Amino acid sequence: MPHASHRLSYSIPANIQATDRFSITNRAREPNNNYYTRALAVMSDAENFTAMTGCSLAEAEMYLEMAGGSMDIAVSLYFDQGGGGGAAPPVQSAASMPPFFEDIWGRNVTEIPPSWLQPLEFSTVPGNRFGLLQPKNGPCGVLAILQATLAVQCHDEDNFGPDYCVSDEKLAGAISSVLSHNKSSLKMATWSDKVGGLITEHAMDTVEALRAFVVEHLVEYRGEGALALIVYSAYLSRGPAQVAEDAVRGGGMLPLIFGPFNLCTTELMSLLINGTANGNVGSYDGAGNKIDSFKEHNLFGLLSASEIETTIPISDSLKNPRFPVFILHGGDHFTTAFCLPDKKKADVDTGSLPGMSLFVWNGLPPGGPRMSQLVVNPPDGKSSLSDVVAGPAPQKHMKTFYRPIPGTIDSIVQADPADKKTFPKQFRNWKYEVVLTVDDPNVQGEERPADMPLPKTFEQGNFVPGNAWRCRACYAERFKTMCFGMNKADSQVCEYCLKDPVETGFSIWLPFDDLPRGRQEQMERQHGPKVVTVLRTKWKSASVSFDDPENPPVV
16 A cells, blocks of 8 residues: 555555555545635535645546546545645755654655644633634644643543543553553654754663653653654664564554645554554554454544545554543544543443444644534434444454345435535435446356345436436446546437437436435545534434534534
8 A cells, every 4th residue: 555645554455456456546645625625615516625625627527427426536536636736845854853754754744844843732612621722734634643642641630521621640640551552662752952853862771761851851842843752663663674673563664644734644643552663553464364463552442534435444442442532533633532420331332322422623723723513323123232342343344245236226426516505515305326237248246145135226217308417338438448428318329329218227216315325424424523423433223312403523
């Protein structure tokens, strides 16, 4: 897997088909578009796309068409096909930087990016005072780890909650915790001359000595440049050679902070969670064998929407932390969720509580700074969340492709643009253009087991002009021909291949309620609040209610 900015790192099992490997790699290259998609929400999808990529509107429309209207997939396709170019490397000497500077920041970076020099500051807004602020985009992964560590350390305090004020002692304890994994080689960094320049290394004999050092130098470890010092200290404690070896073993590579937005990778996050730079946070190694690198390092957990895309579950230990505290990864950002001391996660998992109230902190504008509250509830027909808790990952990663059944939905092309305009955000009220599966001898796959329930099928029906439609034959070859166009409602033949739609098949429109449950969930993931998708990787099919339904938390 190519090393890419802000990826959730997984080793790709060899038994995954090439098409799936392409999808996983594509997703790994997804840029961090959180800021732009929120700030430019009033613009059209195509205008959003051009704002993020700099391409023309015509190109934007083409990529959105290719991606079936999905902004995430469209941006991934654009960058995967070489879009964006990239700025020329700066011509500036890095002689005044530490010798390992390139391992952290990359070879084209000559000074620490401003986003990584921001200090550690807490919100002063009532109801939000437990939240670490993030004025600039980039280090959200490291900040989420510090926030989660604080939530664990403060969780049993009587007054712990969204308005809990973190003391210097607690902050020093959290910083010490994320830097003390490599107990046989503890090293701390401080600035030698100026913030952002050369550093001085300090060897520590014990974890206690490290903690005392952090307390003594807390002005540096919470002031400007604090995040960079934390990263440097973790890197030095592990050692340059071991960090590089760890990254390769996990399927990644250096640097630890990557891309035009200077985002932390899961190599860096793992270094701060368990002391190794192996960024594979999934349940399997490259051969598809089950692993769990976080058994002794799961005081808090990690839930990720990327699990849906890759089909590779997050490791069991991170799915089931010892405290009800989770880092939430929505695909382009990391946030932190926690519950109050009287609502234990273990009680939920064993059925003692019907639902779970969570507070979600996002310190980054424009989705934050904000502390949101939500409740994870069991789905209809279930009395407890314990009924839908995700079980352990299988011992072997096996993904079987079954031969498609004619009449099932081959793919959902798009939601009706008119419905989206009439019912904004109400995706359950939209119609969806779908293309049905036909019997194609060229498509191979395993035969379905006799006891496996058959998926819902649909009749193609008679061709009746009246709605815009898409030729199924052209759609099937779209990535070869680059033809993604629709036919006008009164077209009797395909305007592109000149074939009769009765012969080739044609797209049809279905309301949300007529879609099979799996396809409904797919549309919920694509059009609904991302936080729901993330939480459902832990609590399958759970429903989620928000304190502000019109403004769910951004993750």
